[in-house]
Amino acid sequence: MTDSPRERLAAVRRDAIERLASLEAQLDDIAEARRGANSDDEHDPEGSTLAFDRAQAAVLAADSRHVIEEVDAAVGRLDAGTYGVCERCGRPIGAARLELRPTARLCVTCQAQAERRSG
Structure with a gap:
Protein backbone atom coordinates (compact mmCIF):
# COMPACT_ATOMS: atom_id res chain seq x y z
CA MET A 1 0.00 0.00 0.00
CA THR A 2 1.38 3.41 -0.91
CA ASP A 3 -0.88 5.60 1.22
CA SER A 4 0.83 7.67 3.88
CA PRO A 5 0.00 6.97 7.53
CA ARG A 6 -2.02 10.20 7.63
CA GLU A 7 -4.08 9.08 4.61
CA ARG A 8 -4.66 5.61 6.11
CA LEU A 9 -5.73 7.16 9.40
CA ALA A 10 -8.08 9.57 7.62
CA ALA A 11 -9.68 6.66 5.77
CA VAL A 12 -10.15 4.69 9.00
CA ARG A 13 -11.68 7.76 10.66
CA ARG A 14 -14.05 8.37 7.72
CA ASP A 15 -15.20 4.75 7.82
CA ALA A 16 -15.78 4.92 11.59
CA ILE A 17 -17.74 8.17 11.27
CA GLU A 18 -19.94 6.68 8.54
CA ARG A 19 -20.50 3.52 10.60
CA LEU A 20 -21.32 5.62 13.67
CA ALA A 21 -23.84 7.73 11.74
CA SER A 22 -25.54 4.58 10.45
CA LEU A 23 -25.67 3.06 13.93
CA GLU A 24 -27.04 6.25 15.46
CA ALA A 25 -29.79 6.25 12.81
CA GLN A 26 -30.48 2.62 13.65
CA LEU A 27 -30.71 3.51 17.35
CA ASP A 28 -33.16 6.30 16.50
CA ASP A 29 -35.27 3.83 14.50
CA ILE A 30 -35.26 1.38 17.41
CA ALA A 31 -36.29 4.12 19.82
CA GLU A 32 -39.15 5.07 17.49
CA ALA A 33 -40.24 1.43 17.21
CA ARG A 34 -40.25 1.11 21.00
CA ARG A 35 -42.51 4.15 21.29
CA GLY A 36 -45.00 2.54 18.93
CA ALA A 37 -44.92 -0.94 20.45
CA ASN A 38 -46.87 -2.12 23.49
CA SER A 39 -44.20 -4.63 24.38
CA ASP A 40 -40.68 -5.40 23.32
CA ASP A 41 -41.56 -9.09 23.19
CA GLU A 42 -44.19 -8.83 20.45
CA HIS A 43 -41.60 -10.01 17.96
CA ASP A 44 -41.33 -13.48 16.58
CA PRO A 45 -40.13 -15.63 19.52
CA GLU A 46 -37.28 -16.87 17.33
CA GLY A 47 -36.20 -13.33 16.46
CA SER A 48 -34.37 -10.72 18.44
CA THR A 49 -36.10 -8.19 20.66
CA LEU A 50 -35.87 -4.44 20.34
CA ALA A 51 -33.86 -4.37 23.57
CA PHE A 52 -31.30 -6.78 22.10
CA ASP A 53 -31.13 -4.83 18.84
CA ARG A 54 -30.63 -1.60 20.78
CA ALA A 55 -27.91 -3.08 22.99
CA GLN A 56 -26.08 -4.50 19.99
CA ALA A 57 -26.23 -1.20 18.06
CA ALA A 58 -25.12 0.73 21.17
CA VAL A 59 -22.05 -1.50 21.61
CA LEU A 60 -21.11 -1.13 17.94
CA ALA A 61 -21.58 2.66 18.16
CA ALA A 62 -19.33 2.79 21.24
CA ASP A 63 -16.72 0.79 19.32
CA SER A 64 -16.90 3.27 16.44
CA ARG A 65 -16.42 6.17 18.88
CA HIS A 66 -13.39 4.35 20.32
CA VAL A 67 -11.91 3.91 16.83
CA ILE A 68 -12.32 7.65 16.20
CA GLU A 69 -10.55 8.42 19.50
CA GLU A 70 -7.72 6.02 18.63
CA VAL A 71 -7.30 7.60 15.19
CA ASP A 72 -7.21 11.07 16.72
CA ALA A 73 -4.55 9.89 19.18
CA ALA A 74 -2.52 8.38 16.33
CA VAL A 75 -2.72 11.68 14.41
CA GLY A 76 -1.46 13.38 17.56
CA ARG A 77 1.51 10.99 17.60
CA LEU A 78 2.13 11.77 13.92
CA ASP A 79 2.16 15.49 14.71
CA ALA A 80 4.46 14.92 17.70
CA GLY A 81 6.85 12.75 15.68
CA THR A 82 6.25 9.64 17.82
CA TYR A 83 4.00 7.73 15.41
Whole structure:
Protein backbone atom coordinates (compact mmCIF):
# COMPACT_ATOMS: atom_id res chain seq x y z
CA MET A 1 0.00 0.00 0.00
CA THR A 2 1.38 3.41 -0.91
CA ASP A 3 -0.88 5.60 1.22
CA SER A 4 0.83 7.67 3.88
CA PRO A 5 0.00 6.97 7.53
CA ARG A 6 -2.02 10.20 7.63
CA GLU A 7 -4.08 9.08 4.61
CA ARG A 8 -4.66 5.61 6.11
CA LEU A 9 -5.73 7.16 9.40
CA ALA A 10 -8.08 9.57 7.62
CA ALA A 11 -9.68 6.66 5.77
CA VAL A 12 -10.15 4.69 9.00
CA ARG A 13 -11.68 7.76 10.66
CA ARG A 14 -14.05 8.37 7.72
CA ASP A 15 -15.20 4.75 7.82
CA ALA A 16 -15.78 4.92 11.59
CA ILE A 17 -17.74 8.17 11.27
CA GLU A 18 -19.94 6.68 8.54
CA ARG A 19 -20.50 3.52 10.60
CA LEU A 20 -21.32 5.62 13.67
CA ALA A 21 -23.84 7.73 11.74
CA SER A 22 -25.54 4.58 10.45
CA LEU A 23 -25.67 3.06 13.93
CA GLU A 24 -27.04 6.25 15.46
CA ALA A 25 -29.79 6.25 12.81
CA GLN A 26 -30.48 2.62 13.65
CA LEU A 27 -30.71 3.51 17.35
CA ASP A 28 -33.16 6.30 16.50
CA ASP A 29 -35.27 3.83 14.50
CA ILE A 30 -35.26 1.38 17.41
CA ALA A 31 -36.29 4.12 19.82
CA GLU A 32 -39.15 5.07 17.49
CA ALA A 33 -40.24 1.43 17.21
CA ARG A 34 -40.25 1.11 21.00
CA ARG A 35 -42.51 4.15 21.29
CA GLY A 36 -45.00 2.54 18.93
CA ALA A 37 -44.92 -0.94 20.45
CA ASN A 38 -46.87 -2.12 23.49
CA SER A 39 -44.20 -4.63 24.38
CA ASP A 40 -40.68 -5.40 23.32
CA ASP A 41 -41.56 -9.09 23.19
CA GLU A 42 -44.19 -8.83 20.45
CA HIS A 43 -41.60 -10.01 17.96
CA ASP A 44 -41.33 -13.48 16.58
CA PRO A 45 -40.13 -15.63 19.52
CA GLU A 46 -37.28 -16.87 17.33
CA GLY A 47 -36.20 -13.33 16.46
CA SER A 48 -34.37 -10.72 18.44
CA THR A 49 -36.10 -8.19 20.66
CA LEU A 50 -35.87 -4.44 20.34
CA ALA A 51 -33.86 -4.37 23.57
CA PHE A 52 -31.30 -6.78 22.10
CA ASP A 53 -31.13 -4.83 18.84
CA ARG A 54 -30.63 -1.60 20.78
CA ALA A 55 -27.91 -3.08 22.99
CA GLN A 56 -26.08 -4.50 19.99
CA ALA A 57 -26.23 -1.20 18.06
CA ALA A 58 -25.12 0.73 21.17
CA VAL A 59 -22.05 -1.50 21.61
CA LEU A 60 -21.11 -1.13 17.94
CA ALA A 61 -21.58 2.66 18.16
CA ALA A 62 -19.33 2.79 21.24
CA ASP A 63 -16.72 0.79 19.32
CA SER A 64 -16.90 3.27 16.44
CA ARG A 65 -16.42 6.17 18.88
CA HIS A 66 -13.39 4.35 20.32
CA VAL A 67 -11.91 3.91 16.83
CA ILE A 68 -12.32 7.65 16.20
CA GLU A 69 -10.55 8.42 19.50
CA GLU A 70 -7.72 6.02 18.63
CA VAL A 71 -7.30 7.60 15.19
CA ASP A 72 -7.21 11.07 16.72
CA ALA A 73 -4.55 9.89 19.18
CA ALA A 74 -2.52 8.38 16.33
CA VAL A 75 -2.72 11.68 14.41
CA GLY A 76 -1.46 13.38 17.56
CA ARG A 77 1.51 10.99 17.60
CA LEU A 78 2.13 11.77 13.92
CA ASP A 79 2.16 15.49 14.71
CA ALA A 80 4.46 14.92 17.70
CA GLY A 81 6.85 12.75 15.68
CA THR A 82 6.25 9.64 17.82
CA TYR A 83 4.00 7.73 15.41
CA GLY A 84 5.34 4.25 14.77
CA VAL A 85 7.30 4.12 18.03
CA CYS A 86 6.22 1.58 20.65
CA GLU A 87 4.89 3.34 23.74
CA ARG A 88 6.26 0.58 25.98
CA CYS A 89 9.75 -0.29 24.72
CA GLY A 90 10.51 2.67 22.43
CA ARG A 91 11.43 0.50 19.44
CA PRO A 92 9.89 1.00 16.01
CA ILE A 93 6.52 -0.60 15.32
CA GLY A 94 6.83 -2.68 12.17
CA ALA A 95 5.53 -1.21 8.92
CA ALA A 96 3.35 -4.28 8.29
CA ARG A 97 1.69 -3.87 11.70
CA LEU A 98 1.06 -0.17 11.08
CA GLU A 99 -0.37 -0.93 7.66
CA LEU A 100 -2.82 -3.43 9.15
CA ARG A 101 -3.46 -1.46 12.34
CA PRO A 102 -2.57 2.18 11.73
CA THR A 103 -3.58 3.16 15.28
CA ALA A 104 -1.15 0.68 16.91
CA ARG A 105 0.56 2.02 20.02
CA LEU A 106 2.65 -1.06 20.76
CA CYS A 107 5.02 -3.24 18.74
CA VAL A 108 4.01 -6.87 18.19
CA THR A 109 6.20 -8.13 21.05
CA CYS A 110 4.84 -5.66 23.61
CA GLN A 111 1.26 -6.18 22.40
CA ALA A 112 1.63 -9.95 22.86
CA GLN A 113 3.01 -9.43 26.37
CA ALA A 114 0.11 -7.11 27.23
CA GLU A 115 -2.41 -9.66 25.96
CA ARG A 116 -0.81 -12.48 27.96
CA ARG A 117 -1.01 -10.38 31.12
CA SER A 118 -4.64 -9.45 30.60
CA GLY A 119 -5.77 -12.83 29.31
